[in-house]
Amino acid sequence: MxxxxxxxxxxxxxxxxxxxxxxxxxxxxxxxxxxxxxxxxxxxxxxxxxxxxxxxxxxxxxxxxxxxxxxxxxxxxxxxxPSQNRNFLAGVICIGAGALLLVAVMDLPFLGDAMAPVHQHVAPRYLAESGSALHIPNVVTTVLASYRGFDTLGETIVVFTAGLGVLMLLAGTTRTKRVKTDNRKIAAKTAKPNSAKPKSGPKTARTKA
Amino acid sequence: MNQNPVFRVVAKILFAPIIMFGLYVQFHGDFGPGGGFQAGVIIAAAFILHALVFGLQAGRKIISARVNLWMMVLGVTIYGAVGIVSMAKGGLFLDYTALTGSVGSGQHIGILVVEFGVGLTVTSVMLALFHAFAGFVEDRAND
CATH class of the missing domain: 1.10.287 (Helix Hairpins)
Structure with a gap:
């Protein structure tokens, strides 16, 4: 209660x-x-x-x-x-989808129902075995690391890949790198009117200047 | 860098206990709630608190960007290596019982090492994400 x-x-x-x-x-x-x-x-x-x-x-x-x-x-x-236009069609779709979800909730098993399908598949085996067969009391840990070891390996790789992605996107533009490219741009700009070849590197531009 | 003495003192006092709690969550996951993911985030939070109060450069002095990257790789490698070792010992991939031959110790050691790998990767990825976002912002502010 x-x-x-x-x-x-x-x-x-x-x-x-x-x-x-x-x-x-x-x-x-x-x-x-x-x-x-x-x-x-x-x-x-x-x-x-x-x-x-x-x-x-x-x-x-x-x-x-x-x-x-x-x-x-x-x-x-x-x-x-702030959005200016009010889209009535979007509102209708939102309310319709919400109503459909509410109808779908009616079909869900009750909270804590032991006879629900999700509790009838492999969960009873995990609960019965974890302590006696694997000698580890926390069932969540055995499911995560032992029974579903492949899934957790995949999850770890996903976290790793996400970290690599962000590092490639953001950490690639460090301060020193950008300063270098900025200098190169400035050098190329100043070199353009003088040199016949605009593609010449910053080194030649500097010697000419 | 925050000059407020309250922040600095609180951060200094809390830094070690947060990491201690993270390690407890990490290595007590077999018996209580917790595990590598939670512990990784908690330990990363300690370093983020340090970096927020004492500045990003001070945080990078503890764990440099290069070490951080290697930690990310090492965590995943440890996880995968456990699977390969268990295969070399005659079991299936990630079959911890094959590690020592007995269910009790094999499962314990396997889960402990695997969770350590998860914790290492999660800690370093969270730290790298924070430094990537916050460091980029600091760069822009200095321009």
Missing amino acids: VSLVIDIFLLALLVLIAVMVVRTGRLYAVIVMSGAYSLTSAAIFVNLDAVDVAFTEAAVGAGISTVLFLAAMAYIPADEK
Whole structure:
């Protein structure tokens, strides 16, 4: 009963934060509120006894993502551009899709239903085996690292690839490199009117000057 | 660089305990909630806090960009190497039981090492992302 009240309170808080995110035009506020959204969902996961997921959500969603978003904010203006036109067709599609989702929710199994299909497949085997056969009490860890070791290897490679991608896009333009290319451009510009060959490098341009 | 003494003192006091907690989450994942992903993010958060308060250059003195890149590679390599070692010992790829021959110790060692690889990669990738974003901004501010 208490857990139900807490769940309803937290879900209402989520809806409130979501509405506030949509209503505000200030992007800093949006970032901070999405952090609050993550923290609230982490609390919901704790209430569902999914402590590992809550841990990840709090650390990644509320912590690191907020910092990265704030760092990325420096590239874009602080305020959202207010949209001028109101597209009624888009509104109809949104409401229709929302209604369809609500209908689909009716078909979902109840929260914590032990007879739900997802709890009938391999989960009982993992729960029964993890402690006795693998000697590791935390089932989440055995599923993540042992039963689904391939998946986790793939996940790690995805994280690695994402890091490499960002490094290639952003860290390639370091200060020293850009200063060098700027100098080269200036040298090429000054060299143009004097030299017959515009393609000559900065070295020849400097000697002529 | 933040000159406010409150930030500087708090960052100095919290730096080590955050890393300590991250290591606890990392190596206690078999028994309690946690594991490589969470621990990696927590440890990265400690370094990001340090860089936010003392500046990016001070952060790069602890872990340079080159070391950071190698840490990213090393984490994935450790994970893959566990799989190959277990194959060399006669098991399947990532079959930890084959590492030592017994289920108890094999699974423990396998999961511990694999999670360490995950933690290393996640820590260094998060740190690299932060430095890539924040460093680029600092570059622009200096122009």
